[in-house]
Amino acid sequence: MITVTSLSVAYGAVQALRDVSFQAGAGQITAVLGANGAGKTTLLRTISGLVTPTQGRVDFGSTALVGRRAEEIARLGVGHVPEGRGVISEFTVEENLRLGSMFNKTPLAKGLAEQYELFPALGERRKQHAAKLSGGERQMLAMARALIAEPTVLLLDEPSLGLAPLVTAQLMKTIKDLCEKKKLTVILVEQNAVTALRISSHAVVLNLGRVVADDDASVIGEDENLRQYYLGMSS
Amino acid sequence: MDAFLTSRIMSDVLGGLTNGMIYGLVALSLVLIWRSAGILNFAAGAMPMVATYVGMVIFVSTLGYWPSVVIAIITGLTIGALTERVVVRRLYGKPPINPVVVMVGILIVLEGVAAAIWSTVPRGIPNPFSPIDWQLAGKPIALSSFSLYEIVTALVVMSAVAALFRFTKLGLQLRASALAPEVSRLLGVRVGRMLTLGWALSTGVGTITTVLVASNFFTGLTPQVMDGIFAFGFIAAAVGGLESPVGAIVSGVALGIVLQFVGDYINSNAIILVALVILVVSLMVRPNGIFTRNSARRV
Numbered sequence: 001m002i003t004v005t006s007l008s009v010a011y012g013a014v015q016a017l018r019d020v021s022f023q024a025g026a027g028q029i030t031a032v033l034g035a036n037g038a039g040k041t042t043l044l045r046t047i048s049g050l051v052t053p054t055q056g057r058v059d060f061g062s063t064a065l066v067g068r069r070a071e072e073i074a075r076l077g078v079g080h081v082p083e084g085r086g087v088i089s090e091f092t093v094e095e096n097l098r099l100g101s102m103f104n105k106t107p108l109a110k111g112l113a114e115q116y117e118l119f120p121a122l123g124e125r126r127k128q129h130a131a132k133l134s135g136g137e138r139q140m141l142a143m144a145r146a147l148i149a150e151p152t153v154l155l156l157d158e159p160s161l162g163l164a165p166l167v168t169a170q171l172m173k174t175i176k177d178l179c180e181k182k183k184l185t186v187i188l189v190e191q192n193a194v195t196a197l198r199i200s201s202h203a204v205v206l207n208l209g210r211v212v213a214d215d216d217a218s219v220i221g222e223d224e225n226l227r228q229y230y231l232g233m234s235s
Numbered sequence: 236m237d238a239f240l241t242s243r244i245m246s247d248v249l250g251g252l253t254n255g256m257i258y259g260l261v262a263l264s265l266v267l268i269w270r271s272a273g274i275l276n277f278a279a280g281a282m283p284m285v286a287t288y289v290g291m292v293i294f295v296s297t298l299g300y301w302p303s304v305v306i307a308i309i310t311g312l313t314i315g316a317l318t319e320r321v322v323v324r325r326l327y328g329k330p331p332i333n334p335v336v337v338m339v340g341i342l343i344v345l346e347g348v349a350a351a352i353w354s355t356v357p358r359g360i361p362n363p364f365s366p367i368d369w370q371l372a373g374k375p376i377a378l379s380s381f382s383l384y385e386i387v388t389a390l391v392v393m394s395a396v397a398a399l400f401r402f403t404k405l406g407l408q409l410r411a412s413a414l415a416p417e418v419s420r421l422l423g424v425r426v427g428r429m430l431t432l433g434w435a436l437s438t439g440v441g442t443i444t445t446v447l448v449a450s451n452f453f454t455g456l457t458p459q460v461m462d463g464i465f466a467f468g469f470i471a472a473a474v475g476g477l478e479s480p481v482g483a484i485v486s487g488v489a490l491g492i493v494l495q496f497v498g499d500y501i502n503s504n505a506i507i508l509v510a511l512v513i514l515v516v517s518l519m520v521r522p523n524g525i526f527t528r529n530s531a532r533r534v
Contacts, residue, residue: 048421074423086418088411099411102404103423149422 001026001185002047002153007056009042009209016042018209020056024153024202029179029186031200031217033193033231038206040189041083044155047187048080049073060153075103079151083158085142089131093122093141096130100145115144118174136167143171147178153185154178160192168192172199193231197221205230237371246377247495253382254467255491256389260444261461261468262475262483263396264437269477271413271433274323277338279468280461281345282318283441286311287449287456288353290442291360300362308442315438319431349458357455366452385447392443393484396436400480409433467494470510474517476524486525 002024009017017039024030032040045051047058049070058065065073074080088096094112101111116123119140125133130141139159146154156175160168176199179186190196197203203220205213207230213220220226239245261279268276276282290307298306322341326334364381400406411419412429420426441461448464449456471490475482490510497509517525 050417050420070417070420071423071425074421080421082418082421086415086421088415088418090414091411095407098404099407099419099424100422102408145422 001061002187003057003059004043004047005057005059007043007046007053007058009039009046009051009053016209017046017053020206020209020211022204022211022214024185024187026185027179027183028202029176029188029200031193031196031203032187032189032206033191033196033203033220034206035230035232036191037208039209040206041157042209043206044080044082044157044187044189047073048078048155074149077150077152078155079146079149079153080155081142081146081157081159083161085138087130087133087138087141087145089129092127092129093133094126096141096145097122097148100148102149104148104150106150111148111150115148118147118178119144135162136164136171139163139167139171143174147182151184153187155187155189157189158191159188160190160195168195172196175199193221193227237374241371241374241376243499246375247499248492249377249382251492251495252488253378253385253491254495255488256386257444257448257464257487258467258471258491259484259487260389260392260440260447261464262472262487263393263480264441264444265469265472266477266480266483267396267433267437267440269472270480271409271430272319272323272327274326274334274338275469275477276437277335277465278318278341278345279437279441280445280465281342281349281458282314282438283311283445284456284458284461285345285349286314286438286442287445288349291446291449291456292353292358295360300360304443304446307446308439311442312435312439315441316431316435318438319434323434324427324430346458353458355457355459357457358449359452359455360446360450362450364450381451385451388443388447392440396440396480399436405432409436466507467491467510470514473514474525476521476527479524479526482524482526 005021007017007020008015020043032043034040042051046053047065049065049068053066060076060078063076091099097112097115098108101108104111121137122141122144125137130138133141159171163171172195175186175188178184188196188200197217197220200217203215203217204211205220205226212230213223213226264279265276268274286307289310290303294306295303318341322337323334326337364384366379366381368375368377368379370376400410408419408424409429409432412424412426416426445461448454449460454460467490468487471487472483474490475486490513494506494510498506
């Protein structure tokens with residue numbers, strides 16, 4: 001479980017997050033929605049230690065995360081698939097996965113087999129450079145690389161960005177299945193609210209760095225005001 | 236066969252190969268730092284020079300050659316790591332001119348300090364290898380047990396670095412930190428430590444190179460011993476592409492051989508001129524280097 005309390009982040013004079021509080025329940029998908037510039041990416045980067053907040057706390061179970069370094073937070077079991085996926089193009093598929101499995105206890109071969117079973121397309125291209133993969137395959141690789149580390153928490157930043165609707169639908173199904181099977185706590189940042197709400201149990205809406213709604217995904221999805229003003233969904 | 240091995244062409248190739256291996260090692264040590272930190276280490280000759288004085292001048296008379304080499308290498312690794320931790324760490328993200336000025340400053344200070352402590356008189360380093368060329372049917376062949384020692388050591392160092400990067404977990408982390416520092420941190424890689432290690436490794440390679448150069452009976456160890464060789468190593472790295480370790484080594488060896496022919500067939504004064512022409516032409520034709528595939532620089 002991730003608990004965010006009164007979190008504020010500023011980049012110089014620009015306030016990116018203001019007094020943000022919410023909880024992402026264990027074994028659930030929490031969607032974080034909002035328009036461009038709402039602070040969604042900053043929120044994930046603060047949770048994973050890349051950005052230092054000006055105030056507030058982030059707790060992973062009973063462990064305080066603020067003040068720890070990103071690499072330490074990763075090793076505690078917080079996986080972060082960054083916006084744009086962060087796949088290393090110069091590495092082969094397998095090298096990307098080896099990098100992900102560096103600090104887990106499962107033997108490499110077993111971890112690889114598991115990911116190739118989950119994403120067969122990656123297995124077929126294991127020796128290819130990641131630069132040669134399609135957008136959907138790169139997203140799969142980024143997910144697999146995060147999963148092979150056996151995280152308890154998975155932060156996903158706009159996984160559907162640039163993907164065809166069909167690929168997105170498949171990806172969302174995979175995320176939901178994984179969350180159920182592995183009891184993962186997922187924080188899913190999406191601009192594509194419809195898609196995200198479909199698989200989430202809980203949703204937080206950000207606007208200009210503030211939480212404007214925090215409720216069950218179904219409730220948020222039904223709220224006409226939210227749909228119109230913050231989620232860009234027509235009624 | 237004997238006539239061929241002792242021919243003028245062959246002796247230029249062999250002599251050039253020996254020099255080229257040294258240029259390749261210097262280029263490799265430059266590439267190791269450039270790839271991880273984006274900094275051109277102008278003190279890449281001076282830092283190992285100090286380590287070589289520590290190992291080969293202070294200890295060689297009491298401990299003998301090989302233990303002194305080990306001490307020199309350990310000193311080199313330490314100097315590299317300390318330089319990164321204490322000085323270079325403050326330079327990341329600063330304008331590119333800052334590290335240039337700082338590294339040139341370190342070069343000048345280290346050469347001055349070494350001259351103050353050990354003087355500029357060349358120190359011969361007694362070692363087990365003879366510098367006298369072997370003979371075939373009464374004619375010299377441009378190889379000696381010393382030049383073979385240089386070539387074999389260079390090959391071993393190059394293979395070891397390649398194996399480290401290709402086959403080990405540590406190598407994977409070093410490469411990942413250089414290519415994508417932020418993503419690496421998100422996967423648990425201690426990128427700061429990898430940078431320190433990169434500087435240590437580079438200075439370690441540089442120290443082995445300097446020990447080889449200074450062990451040469453005809454050169455000896457002086458505070459400026461690496462200045463000229465650094466220039467050729469730098470040209471090799473720039474021609475091969477600063478991003479490419481293989482490119483650095485290949486162009487180092489090629490440069491060594493080409494310059495040997497220039498020295499033999501034209502004039503030894505033409506060597507540095509030709510080297511500069513090669514640099515300028517290659518920068519005009521392929522500014523990112525012959526062996527660099529993509530032109531995008533890491534940002």
